[in-house]
Amino acid sequence: DVKVTQSSRYLVKRTGEKVFLECVQDMDHENMFWYRQDPGLGLRLIYFSYDVKMKEKGDIPEGYSVSREKKERFSLILESASTNQTSMYLCASIPSVAGGTDTQYFGPGTRLTVL
Amino acid sequence: KQEVTQIPAALSVPEGENLVLNCSFTDSAIYNLQWFRQDPGKGLTSLLLIQSSQREQTSGRLNASLDKSSGRSTLYIAASQPGDSATYLCAVPPSGGSNYKLTFGKGTLLTVNP
Numbered sequence: 001d002v003k004v005t006q007s008s009r010y011l012v013k014r015t016g017e018k019v020f021l022e023c024v025q026d027m028d029h030e031n032m033f034w035y036r037q038d039p040g041l042g043l044r045l046i047y048f049s050y051d052v053k054m055k056e057k058g059d060i061p062e063g064y065s066v067s068r069e070k071k072e073r074f075s076l077i078l079e080s081a082s083t084n085q086t087s088m089y090l091c092a093s094i095p096s097v098a099g100g101t102d103t104q105y106f107g108p109g110t111r112l113t114v115l
Numbered sequence: 116k117q118e119v120t121q122i123p124a125a126l127s128v129p130e131g132e133n134l135v136l137n138c139s140f141t142d143s144a145i146y147n148l149q150w151f152r153q154d155p156g157k158g159l160t161s162l163l164l165i166q167s168s169q170r171e172q173t174s175g176r177l178n179a180s181l182d183k184s185s186g187r188s189t190l191y192i193a194a195s196q197p198g199d200s201a202t203y204l205c206a207v208p209p210s211g212g213s214n215y216k217l218t219f220g221k222g223t224l225l226t227v228n229p
Contacts, residue, residue, distance in 0.1 A: 031215060048215055048216070109156070
């Protein structure tokens with residue numbers, strides 16, 4: 001079974017702090033994603049990575065950056081955390097984006113609270 | 116821009132009832148449609164993926180159908196159980212595009228009462 005893990009289930013940070021959210025997948029997937037999920041807004045894509053050191057902006061990249069130095073690890077960075085970044089953050093991976101037959105595998109989520 | 120709507124937003128049923136969850140999308144040129152389940156405070160789990168050439172997919176008590184021409188999909192759950200209580204989301208990729216930038220509906224919160 002594919003396993004996607006996230007470094008923390010719950011995280012509390014202060015405004016202005018630099019925050020790192022880590023995601024690791026164990027199935028050699030090429031593609032990894034970061035979403036945030038908010039009540040009433042649903043899931044929104046922050047960033048996408050289709051290969052090591054390659055990234056693409058999603059719908060809401062402002063205030064975030066990402067890093068993918070190794071294939072299995074995709075990090076989301078909040079350069080200066082703000083209260084409006086309080087949210088549930090979900091990481092996902094997929095073997096290939098071609099063909100339309102593969103599904104995305106999600107991690108358990110990180111509930112981030114910025115005070 | 117693709118938009119995905121799920122109705123109803125919440126549904127409460129007694130155990131044993133058969134039920135249908137609805138998903139509609141505005142752009143019918145899709146590769147596939149996926150249904151996910153999300154338990155409270157957890158990540159998403161894929162339930163079914165229907166390719167554009169298929170009309171339906173089944174997994175156990177779940178059956179998902181796809182009507183591209185009308186921009187609709189339904190998820191049928193037979194003989195519901197309390198363990199089915201969760202939020203169910205549908206998602207579609209961009210029209211003519213790859214599978215990566217999914218557009219999600221806001222979900223249907225299902226409660227199955229014992």
